[in-house]
Amino acid sequence: MATWQRFSEEAPALAEKIKERFTATKSHVLATVRKDGSPRVSGSEVDFRERDLLIGSMIDAMKAKDLRRDGRFAIHAASAIDEGGADAKVSGKAVEITDPAEVARLQGDDGEGHVFRLDLTEVVLTWVEGNTIYFDFWKEGQGSKRLARPDNGPVVEVALD
Numbered sequence: 001m002a003t004w005q006r007f008s009e010e011a012p013a014l015a016e017k018i019k020e021r022f023t024a025t026k027s028h029v030l031a032t033v034r035k036d037g038s039p040r041v042s043g044s045e046v047d048f049r050e051r052d053l054l055i056g057s058m059i060d061a062m063k064a065k066d067l068r069r070d071g072r073f074a075i076h077a078a079s080a081i082d083e084g085g086a087d088a089k090v091s092g093k094a095v096e097i098t099d100p101a102e103v104a105r106l107q108g109d110d111g112e113g114h115v116f117r118l119d120l121t122e123v124v125l126t127w128v129e130g131n132t133i134y135f136d137f138w139k140e141g142q143g144s145k146r147l148a149r150p151d152n153g154p155v156v157e158v159a160l161d
Helices: 004-010 012-024 062-069 100-110
Strands: 028-033 039-044 046-049 052-057 072-077 087-096 114-129 132-139 143-150 156-158
Touching (some): 004 012, 004 052, 012 072, 012 087, 012 114, 052 100, 062 087, 062 114
Antiparallel strands (some): 028 039, 046 052, 052 114, 087 114, 114 132
16 A cells, blocks of 8 residues: 555656645545445545545544444545536545544644544546546556547547646
């Protein structure tokens, strides 16, 4: 699993665009795995701190219970239809920060809650230009690449900017 910092070092241009999308609005959609294996979606905020990408949760919220049991997650920062722009998706494994002093430092005055570091396995940025949809993605151990699907035709790999 890669920290936000490691991903940023491996794919700096993509990391900048992903961070821009996640910081453009406050609330995002977090997918977790329920106890029975089915998916759950919840609203969530992200926080870029030092070398890490973090999410928080109220004590014993269902998303926190899911992540404590099975850390697999995906979080989606969508653009509004009238906004254009790109959609950003990050997935990997959430790791709970349990040191009370570190949790208190990260939460500040936000009160009691859970804090999870998001370790990344895949990052995707999707956007449309003209009649072409583009996908920039990074996978741990595989680096970055760009795919395009012009005019709803077959997907082709294109050069990164």
